[in-house]
Amino acid sequence: MLTLTLIRGLPGSGKSTLAKTIPAxxxxxxxxxxxxxxxxQYRAEEIGxxxxxxxxxxxxxxxxxxxxxxxxxxxxQWEMSVYKKLARKHKAKLNIxxxxxxxxxxxxxxxxxxxxxxxxxQE
Numbered sequence: 001m002l003t004l005t006l007i008r009g010l011p012g013s014g015k016s017t018l019a020k021t022i023p024a025x026x027x028x029x030x031x032x033x034x035x036x037x038x039x040x041q042y043r044a045e046e047i048g049x050x051x052x053x054x055x056x057x058x059x060x061x062x063x064x065x066x067x068x069x070x071x072x073x074x075x076x077q078w079e080m081s082v083y084k085k086l087a088r089k090h091k092a093k094l095n096i097x098x099x100x101x102x103x104x105x106x107x108x109x110x111x112x113x114x115x116x117x118x119x120x121x122q123e
Contacts, residue, residue, distance in 0.1 A: 002092040003067040004058070006083055008074035009099030010117050011109040015071035018099060024067035029054045030107065040107065055082050062090040077122045 005022055007015045019026045032050035033042045054070065061068045074080050080096070087094040105114070 002062065002065065002090060003095060004062065004083060004087040004090075004092040005067075005069040005095040005097065006074060006080055007069060007071040007097045007099060008080070009101075010073060010075075010114055010121070011107065012101075012103045012105030012114070013099035014101040014103055015073075015099050016106075017103075018097065019069045019071040022069045024069040025057075025061045026069050026071070027054050027057050027061075028071045042107065055086070058083060059086055059089075062086060062092055067092070073117065075117050075120050075122065 003024065005019075005024060007019050009015050016026075016028065019028070029047070029050040030040065030042075032046070032053045034040055051072075054072065058068050058070055070083060072079070084094060086092075
């Protein structure tokens with residue numbers, strides 16, 4: 001069965017680690033910032049492009065008949081709306097998983113930013 005799994009949580013909550021255990025194409029907006037040498041180079045001004053890329057890749061892989069797992073923060077409910085529409089479009093089963101662990105985040109997100117995201121979190 002074609003499946004779209006969304007993994008949401010704050011930075012450092014274990015989203016990417018969990019996503020890698022699911023047999024599906026793994027996507028996240030942060031992948032947009034990995035260069036050809038495999039180095040992560042975040043550019044805040046391109047975050048919108050990164051999310052659009054992630055959505056387009058999700059659409060592409062579902063269209064190819066591949067299950068997809070997307071691990072992004074998805075702090076606000078509306079941030080998942082495009083993915084919910086893609087699941088309906090491709091008749092994929094939608095799973096939403098919330099990670100709540102607290103590991104060190106690998107992208108160096110400031111503690112103040114994480115705390116702001118925690119305050120903005122929508123169940």
